[in-house]
Amino acid sequence: MRYAMAIDTKKCVGCGDCVVACQTENNVPHGYCRDWIVERVDGTYPSLSLELRSERCNHCDNSPCVRCCPTGASHIEEGGIVTVTHHKCIGCGACIQSCPYDARYSHPDGYVDKCTFCLHRVQKGQNTACVDVCPTKCLYFGDLDDPNSDVSLAIKDRAWKVLAPEAGTKPQLFFLT
Amino acid sequence: ESKIEGPASDEDLTPYPTYCEVCFWKCAAWAYVDKSGTIRKVIGNKNDPHCNGRLCPRGTGGVGMVYDEDRLKTPLIRDTRKDGSQYFREATWDEALNKVADKMKEVKEKYGPEAFGLFNHGTPGGQFHHLLKAYGSESNAEPAFANCRGPRSSAYFSTFGAYVGSPENTDIRDTKCLVLIGSHIGENMHNSQVQEMSDAIDKGATIITVDPRFSTAAAHSNHWLSIKPATDIALLMAWIHVLVFEELYNKDYVEQYTFGLDYLKDHVKDMTPEWAYGITTIEPEEIRKTARAMAGAAPSVIIHPGRHVVWYGDDTQRGRATAILNALLGAWGKRGGFYFPEGVSVPAFPHPHFPEPKWTWKDWNEGRYPLATMGITTEALKASVPRYNYKHQLKAWLVAGTNLPLSMPDKRLFKEAADAVEFIAVMDTMPMDITGYADVVLPEATYLERYDALRASPNREPNIALRMPAIEPKYDSKPGWWIAKQIGERLGLHDYFNYDDYSEVIDWQLKQLGTSLEEMKKVGVKKYPRKSGPLYLGDDEDFEFNTTTGKIELYSVDFADHGFDAIPKYTKHPEPQPNYYRLIYGRAPMHTFSRTSNNPNLFDLMSENSVWVNPKVADLWELENGQEVWLKNQDGAITSFPVKVRVTERIRWDSVYMVHGFGHSNKKLSRAFGKGASDTEMVTNVMVDPIMGGTGMRGNFITFLTEDPVMEGKEVKA
Known part of the structure; x- marks a missing residue:
């Protein structure tokens, strides 16, 4: 079992619904977020291209945040989901520094917080909140080991890329281009 | 603020059906309430053709409308201190409602009920339209038409x-x-x-x-x-x-x-x-x-x-x-x-016939804009200003759910009209820019706290959707239907409001439609079979169109009869002078007009607008990304607040672009006050459509001021 997500940049409109849905689902405090939108414009008017990406933790196979955690609060759950056990976290922030995706933040209650791939939903067989809400249906979630999962089917016949491959983290977010 | 940590399990939450009021699309949804009575999230109704189970960011963030601590909390009445300065004092509902009803009686006696106008938007607007019709006025207009x-x-x-x-x-x-x-x-x-x-x-x-x-x-x-x-x-x-x-x-x-x-x-x-x-x-x-x-x-x-x-x-x-x-x-x-x-025709709850007004919104126009099908807001403003000398004049306004200072072009006209009328009552959930002009402010409960009219918008499949309260109204806010009924009762119009609770109206209507409030509370949305025939024309099917010729009119007989071009012509429009750029404005996906800027969830996604400037233009003006500028338009109007420059190839060199709805001037909006600039302030040239009175707003041109233009008349309303 290997949970992963695909993001279709040809459909994303950058509305930020994934961000609010995560905020209300996971009770993320105002002023913070576990996922976010990146806009990249290339070219000169009128020969332009625009890429919109919904980004979050890459739930890396080789996760520097887990390796550097001094207390074991950052760890890997079943299916490769990287999470933080809040009461074990001392808020040192080493993981924040080590993440090439800037996917973690210091929660005002003193621990480090991040995307959990909605572990509490996934364990019940549901999709993540961001996937379920996306009006363009540009987010796909599932088990990469299952060839018929939404995410496996989404990346099957499409070109895709990962972010910061040079960091060697083996990220599990696939951006369809 | 909620003290709850982490996600709640759906099994511990109770879903209540609603349809969204953050924009006009009105998506049906479920508000999930936890055991402490807090709405944790709002999720789209899977059976709803408006959303198919997926709300947009504004609908998902609709919960922020309820928990925005800046909400209007009690009725307010404008009062004057001994030194002549004005302020709002808190009032009881009884006092506020009496004041509105007394003014309505006075206007009716002095000028006739028609002189009491209504500006409205959205679902609660319908409740006040009903009140006005019962009172004897059809002097209503909503920005959604002519603007x-x-x-x-x-x-x-x-x-x-x-x-x-x-x-x-x-x-x-x-x-x-x-x-x-x-x-x-x-x-x-x-x-x-x-x-x-x-x-x-x-x-x-x-x-x-x-x-x-x-x-x-x-x-x-x-x-x-x-x-x-x-x-x-x-x-x-x-x-x-x-x-x-x-x-x-x-x-x-x-x-x-x-x-x-x-x-x-x-x-x-x-x-x-x-x-x-x-x-x-x-x-x-x-x-x-x-x-x-x-x-x-x-x-x-x-x-x-x-x-x-x-x-x-x-x-x-x-x-x-x-x-x-x-x-x-x-x-x-x-x-x-x-x-x-095809839509479901929801029967009207029984009430006596409405009185026939002596004149309606159509008469403001005095023959202009013959094909307007709804009241024109700018005409309503002009009808409020004596110097325009309209035959039929407005003397007082009720404003329900529309933030006129940011939704109306030509701010000077708006201010002149607002100053000219004798009385303004404003109903809203938030202290908007318009509430500053009110004599009486009526705090409305948000859509997640109230019953409202059934949604019955036409679609592929006819359907209805229910909005019911997920929680009790916070503070001393009240549902729009309650406010309208209370005013109606004070005007002796009980027969038009013959119910104690609006749920009785809905239940009666639902029973006529073969269902009930009880059933709708469980499903939220109900679909009905089509009665009008298939979705599409059959091959070679005979079909009569509802036009003068019974055909689709490539040549409009109606337009020709009214003296308008029967077939469109291209007309050249004014272009920017040197150093000026055409102002183009539009929407951002996480905001609705000016009404969501202060919503804590949506503010997180976008807290202010920017002015998009092509890099070539930015070079010319030595503007940098993120630099604050003030905008000045062709008529000398200057934005009340500075706005950040966004240097981007996404806009042409002859134009600038702004997202509409920012630059709020009400300090009671603790987040949105002064954030970004209002595009509407730059729209002083209005190009009016002679056919239906539409207010063309893209003929305005701006230039940049890089220093704070401290000047008279650039007032910031407290």
Whole structure:
């Protein structure tokens, strides 16, 4: 079992619904977020291209945040989901520094917080909140080991890329281009 | 603030049905309430055709409307101190309602009930419209008509004898070619349309976007036509020329259903792509190529009618040009084009006949704008100012759910009118810019705390949706229906409000529709079988259109009869002077007009607007990304607040772009006050559509002020 997500940049409109849905689902405090939108414009008017990406933790196979955690609060759950056990976290922030995706933040209650791939939903067989809400249906979630999962089917016949491959983290977010 | 940590399990939450009021799309949803009585999240209703279980960011963030600590909490009454300064004091509901009712009685005696006007928007507006009609006035107007979609209503009605409605009857999910002209789906978050456009992309539909700005939709399109602003009709007429003279139009359809092809053919004979190139800057070959792409997809093709279409004052005619294209392609009444919508007719709760007013909104116009189908807001303002000397004048206003200072162009007119009237009552959930002008402020409960009228918008399948309270109203706020009824009772209009709770009205209506409040509380949305026939025209099916000729009118007999052009003409519009740039404004997907800027969840996504400036222009002015500037327009108006520059290739060098709805001047909006600038302040030149009174707002030009322009008259309202 290997949970992963695909993001279709040809459909994303950058509305930020994934961000609010995560905020209300996971009770993320105002002023913070576990996922976010990146806009990249290339070219000169009128020969332009625009890429919109919904980004979050890459739930890396080789996760520097887990390796550097001094207390074991950052760890890997079943299916490769990287999470933080809040009461074990001392808020040192080493993981924040080590993440090439800037996917973690210091929660005002003193621990480090991040995307959990909605572990509490996934364990019940549901999709993540961001996937379920996306009006363009540009987010796909599932088990990469299952060839018929939404995410496996989404990346099957499409070109895709990962972010910061040079960091060697083996990220599990696939951006369809 | 909630002390809850981490996600709640859905099993511990109770869902209550609602439909969203953060925008006008009105998606049906479930509000999930935890055991402490807190709404934790709002999730789309899977059975709802407006959202298919997926709300947009505003709907998802709708919970922020409830828990915004800046909400209006009690009724307020304007009072004057001994030194003459004014302030709002808290009042009881009884005092506030008596004050409104007393003023309504006074106006009725002195001037007649017609002199009491209503500005309204959204669902609660309907409750006050009912109150006004019972009282004897039909002097109502909403910005949604003349400031927004009115021109397309007149355009499509004159062509097809039908309106495109809301949600629009565009069959995007099955289209093979979608043409967006100044319509930026994805930035306007009209939910099911955004969803269907995404489906169309998956299915390989051709998307053609015409926009001077590289919009999100343009970025997702096969063809982006980066048109010179204000020249759209020339492009549309050239497309018509190509379809007609390359004989690409749907001949059987045009023969059977339309009137006026010969007139049209003669009219467009010189409007070649080469002619249009000199006007629009779009290459002739690109015009031909895109016209052929449309024809290749016909009849599964949509030239989108747009929504906010008040640009240059010839907007009804531009709408006509898109309607004519749709007709030539045979798209109306065809799969992948425009379907025939059907709605549920909800019976009115029994009440006596409304009294007949001596004059209505139609009479403000005094013969101008003969094809207006709703009250024109700018005419309502002029009717409020004695120096315009209108035969029928407004003396007092009720404003329900619309923030006029930011939604009305020509701020001077608005202020003059607001100063001229004797009395203004404002009902809203938030201390908006308009509440500062009120004599009485009535705090409304948010949509998640109240019953409201059933939603029954036409769609592919007729359907209804229920809104019920998920929690009790916070603070001392009250549902719109309650406020309207309380005023009505004080006016002796009990027979028009013959219920104790609005749930009785809904239950009675639902029983007439073969269901009940009990059932609707469980399902939220109920669908009904169609009675009006299939979604589409059958092959060669006889069909009579609701127009003068019974045909789709390529040549509008009605327009000709009223002295308007029967077929659209291209008119050249003013261009910016040196050092000035055309102001283009639009929407961001996470905000609705000016009403969501202070919503804590949505503020997180976008806290202010910026002014988009092409890098070439930025170089010329030595403007840097993130630098604050003030904007000044051709008439010398200056923004109340500075706005940050966004240097981007996504906008042309002759224009700037801003997201509408920022630059709030009410300090009681603790987050949104002074964030960004109001585009509306820059709209002082209004190009009025002679056909239906639309207020064209794209003929305004701005320049940059890099120093704080401290000047008289640049007031910030406390």
